[in-house]
Amino acid sequence: MLPKRYDFKSVESRLYDFWEKQGYFKPTNDPNLPGHDPKKKPFVISIPPPNVTGVLHLGHVLFVSLEDLMTRHQRMKGVPTLWVPGTDHAGIATQLQVEMKLKAEGTSRDELGRNRFLEEVWEWKEEHGNRIVEQIRRLGASCDWDRERFTLDEGLSRAVREAFVHLYEKGLIYRGPRLINWSPALQTAVSDLEVEHVEEQGKLYYFKYRLAENPDVFIPVATTRPETILADTAVAVHPEDERYQDYIGKTVLVPILDREIPVIADEYVSQEFGTGALKITPGHDPNDYEIGQRHDLELLSMLDKKAMVTEIGGPYHGQDRFEARKNLWRDMKDAGLVIKEEDYVHQVPRAQRGGEIIEPMISTQWFVDIAPLAEKALRVVRDGEIEIIPERFRKVYYNWLENIHDWCISRQLWWGHRIPVWYCDDCLELTVAREDPSACQHCGSKNIHQDPDVLDTWFSSGLWPFSTLGWPDHTPDYEYFFPTTVMETGYDILFFWVARMIMFSLEMTGKIPFETVYLHGLVMDEHGQKMSKSKHNVIDPLDVMDDMGTDAVRFTMLVGSTPGVNTNLSLQKVEANRNFANKVWNAGRFVIGNLENIPEKIGAGPDWTLADSWIWAKMQGLIRNVDRLFNNHQYGEAGRYIYDFFWGEYADWYLEIAKNQIAEGGSRAYYTVETLIKVLDLSLRLLHPFTPFVTEELWQHLRKAVLNSPLMDIAADWPDALMIASWPEPRKRETWEETKVSEFELIQDIIRTIRNLRSEKNIKPGKLIPAKLVGGDYTAVLEDQVGSLSSLAFLDPEKVTVIQSLDQIPAGDIALVAGPVEIYLPLSGLVDITEEKQRLSSELLELEGEINRLQELLSSPFAEKAPQPVVDKEREKLAGYQETASTLQDQLATLEDVE
């Protein structure tokens, strides 16, 4: 017998190994194998590669769960399915980790030198690189691990070179001095996307720009970064600003340095803001840079790569940027050049990694001229070639691509793809090559050296969907599996990654990289707060999996997530879903237990009870709903439907009735067991993409048990594993379904009504009571269901009578109504006339309220304007209520007579 509790610990790793060993993770119709049919359309996902040295967090859990769900679903549908796994070298993040380790060891990357340092990083990668992969496997990810890739693999590195050279040759990559975002701590340039603008409390400093010709006269200027005064090369005012007309064209003195700079007029300056006069620092501010270009201003750099003041800063040379700010302002104060400072909230640029303040600086870097690529990427989404889910992100995507700036791709790091450019020390020309050159392409000199920089990590990520399949070679994998089908990832990397993949793919392969972009939300804590160590609200998925099982965690993530919306996770939810897994397990145990001695089938045709028909109809309805929801990518909703069906209908009702039907024996019992099996089988199939472990384990037990029973035919075509079993296909609704469902719902109603009363009257749960049911049109149905009714409502089956109609209402009984059925419980000891009258009249009152409402509704324009079926439905409802009400009135009248 199966253990009472589902022991996920022993099941999870065993099943994962089993699946993998059986080769179920590998795509059917493999293009590298004989018999491949190129016309069968595959389903392909490339994994968003996690950082190779990262540790599993809930974000990973969410995307792995979703992608595994999609993958398993398609696989079960019989589609050749491939999920390509892999990891990302994550330039900055990984380099930082290793640098931190070196620091702890009392050394540094500079001390080691480039080659030794890279050896260290590779070592680190080997040491930690498998951790994240192991963790993803623990989640049940059905990836084809033989196709695992790493962005610094030889193949992918070739792809990066090909892409770089291709773009260079097309003139879309260039090198030059530009104003870029410099991270002094990381000692590298970063792209615009890697800068976060954080609103912070700062100060606005007002000071004097004295006129060179007359130092008593000044222009007041405001700034948030006074230290940049040292690199000012102009003061700008609006051309129409009356206050400053006289100054335009004159020169003013840079405070302390007393350098003479011009006063210029530019439309950019806002007259309303600050003093209406703007200091211009083309070397350290993007706006000023542009103004500087327009006016041909000198470009000064007052900060070096460590953000220390350069010789431009005169007396402040060698000081840290913030130090210099303080000192300069103090000196200006002493010199009487300060007007005032006020509190000011503004956006401060900070590094996405590390959070330090970014300095805009002039630096020579490599850039991608991205606008031509963006244009194509916009088109494919506009045309619907690529679908984005949820749709609203299309707008976000358009907006970004329409206003895109050139992409700074060089990083002054060591860990990454080295830029494939060599400089000649003799002729000074560059050589850009796919293969490492041994000599200058231009003069043949051997005196060449490679560009020391590496590429932005996202450059290689942008090639991911095709580089992982073999591109630039046209391998069988690339030919068959590309373009991929779904790109499932977080909306937070729509620009970083998704947009760039689309641009690169269109440029490199001429094809879209994927057909559908499914964007999930971020995982927050149970109150919608970002998880962070400082808030102590971080949930470690590994702990939770240890505690409650992988299925519970997966199901929670899947059911709690809607596309594009953040998910709030709480342990309580996981617990609830652990209970669900346990429920599934136990329901399965019950079914399997019943296979041990199956009653004989008598007669030819099937002998289904109302409950059998009902659960079957419900099952079919569920399949239809799940199918519909999966087609709309509403996986969470689908999961909830399955949950509700399995627990609320199959386990709570059908299993309970089945017990009774089996106990009665005979042919009916036989068909009950058959139904139990079939519905369980279908449920497990639907549930498998959500909770693969418990369903697989249970299903295999079920299969074995069925095959060893007289009902073995049912499982005749079941494969060896649920994972590769066929997905339930929706069928057309059959005409009998509706009738059976509503009849059964009447039975449920009766049972609930009686349970209700029992609870109200404090009748001991186990105590069997007699009952008289007046069935009217449903008499036959009720007669048939006495067994079920009795067992679920704890009636004494010997003392249940069903009659069609009643001459006189039994005065001493408790009277109940369930739709068209009257129920009388002869419980003389418990009847209190006053109490009963109270109960009946309050019920009647409530009902009359409904009747009034419906009567009004039906006499309103509703009756004419609403569609006929809707109106009919309300009419029927009204008729039902009226019938019930009249019964209640009769019952009430009887009680009056008693008095």
Next chain:
RNA sequence: GGGCGCGUAGCUCAGCUGGUUAGAGCGCACGGUUCACAUCCGUGAGGUCGAUGGUUCGAGUCCAUUCGCGCCCACCA
């Protein structure tokens, strides 16, 4: 400055193309050791869907305005 999301029971959230007494989990109250399950079973209390106005026979579900929370993009010192 532009754009987006959210605001539904005490808490956390569902609610597809508008259809007419609004759902779940947790929590709460009451009652339960029948051999699938106390990680359970039964019963119950509790929201009129942030506010206002509109479209409609009919709105949580569409439109407008508004309040509150959050996010993204953007070169106002």
